[in-house]
Amino acid sequence: MGIVAAAAATTATSRLLYRYAAAGSDRHNRHHLRYYASPYPLSLRCGSGRREAAARALLPDRVTPFSYGVDEDADDHPREECGVIGVVGDPDASSLCYLGLQKLQHRGEEGAGIVAVGGDGKLKSVTGLGLVADVFADPSRLASLPGPAAIGHVRYSTAGAAASLRNVQPFLAGYRFGQVAVAHNGNLVNYQALRNKLEARGSIFNTSSDTEVILHLIATSLSRPLLARVCDACERLAGAYSLLFLTADKLFAVRDPHGFRPLVMGRRRNGAVVFASETCALDLIDATYEREVEPGEVVVVDRRDMSVASACLVPHRPRRACVFEHIYFSLPNSVVFSHAVHERRTAFGQALAEESPAPGADVVIPVPDSGFYAALGFARASGLEFQQGLIRWHYSGRSFIQPTQAIRDLAVKLKLAPVRGVITGKSVVVVDDSLVRGTTSSKIVRLLRDAGAREVHMRIASPPVVGSCLYGIDTPSEGELISNRMDLDGVRREIGSDSLAFLSLDKLHSIYGEESGNYCDACFSRKYPVLPTLADPAAELED
């Protein structure tokens, strides 16, 4: 029998509460350092076929989250996820993390933090709510983090309150063999089951974040070396995790066996090793990209001799890199999953033009920011003029909590402004990377018509979003996804365009060719590579 566990994910605005429902039990079965020689599979995946079937049966319910009070302007987009950075072997490690975090700011705006190891081997932490520049506005905060190694994090919550300082990472904890800090990008789909079990055994939790269970699993592992403890802990995790751990001597970089989230490794000229979510952070701090941390790999850098070792967390599992990283989340100047993001986006736009051209249109314009390269690809493939027809104003905050609809409409104009000279009297093709709730598209169509566009043809360079993400992206609940509620013509009417087309899933796959099976596309296909697990009360009693 399973019980229904709830993993709360609350932010100040509209947030999700997934009803996780699946089954699973795990065994204490630890063998010291066997991971080098004889890696073996995660025991806490979807469990038996019966359990998996039960979990799948529950899926529609599970991914239909409860919604808290919705602030329609603040939370109407897929919010990004989290970003991590780690530097070891550089006297300015925390300053480099600070700069790198700024470059990763698009991945998380709710909170930021850095943990550094000082010359005395003690780990120190500075965390705060808000943007990186705000958290470290007081120079003494960064100055309090001297030392040769540091890790940093920017957060968009998937589990645990957004507005809580306690949930801001990196988390720093002490266990009987020393201090350890962790920074996590991803989301654990068995977090609540693990937490229930740990709490039943007496663990006391300090946060409401899924990430904290990892520290508890490390502390309670029966293995001795930390590498074995990290492997023990990860063996019990299900879902998405790109992790950085820092101790007095070492930095560990870990990626889950499916490789949902990116994690890359680079090196500075002075030999310092850098890990980051995206290569744009490496570029900023003059680190040369070396390689991805492979799915299921643990890379360990020892700051005392700068030796780098690699271990296999689990044997081969199918890769399931998040295709949305290419579509929307990552910066276009990053290389993610070994692909230049801007090239992928241009290819999506080209493919969209092949599949759904807009004959007779006068001009192609992008929806800034992330629709830029897809629109460029669309214009190239269709031989239409490419123009910047919408200007994005970057000083507006994400949320407009305004008293009336009239004021809210004005606030929308503050963020996006049409360039009349490009639009008036024209048949305009507007290309965006994705359409989620449809809020952006509706507003843009209205703006363009008000600016005198003769026709507005909306083209979306990804398939319709019909599933919520379980792996580290805070997407709206399924009920709020417009393509779940309406067919194509319904969506077109709702946003008010003359025509509307999405890139088909088949076409998206064809762009990746043989590689396409290596990507997660669950938000388009609802084929979830890892299903959530339920706490199993019987197993808890055995424990």
Ligand SMILES: O=P(O)(O)OC[C@H]1O[C@H](OP(=O)(O)OP(=O)(O)O)[C@H](O)[C@@H]1O
């Ligand atoms: O259908 P919706 O619910 O409106 O969500 C989709 C929109 O949200 C994203 O843009 P966003 O403005 O968040 O960021 P960007 O500047 O990176 O494009 C995405 O690029 C779409 O434009």
Ligand SMILES: NC(=O)CC[C@H](N)C(=O)O
């Ligand atoms: N988006 C993320 O990667 C979030 C990490 C973690 N699950 C949290 O909520 O803090």
Ligand code: SF4
């Ligand atoms: S469900 Fe969508 S956003 Fe989430 S990991 Fe899969 S492709 Fe990425």
Ligand SMILES: [Mg+2]
């Ligand atoms: Mg956008």
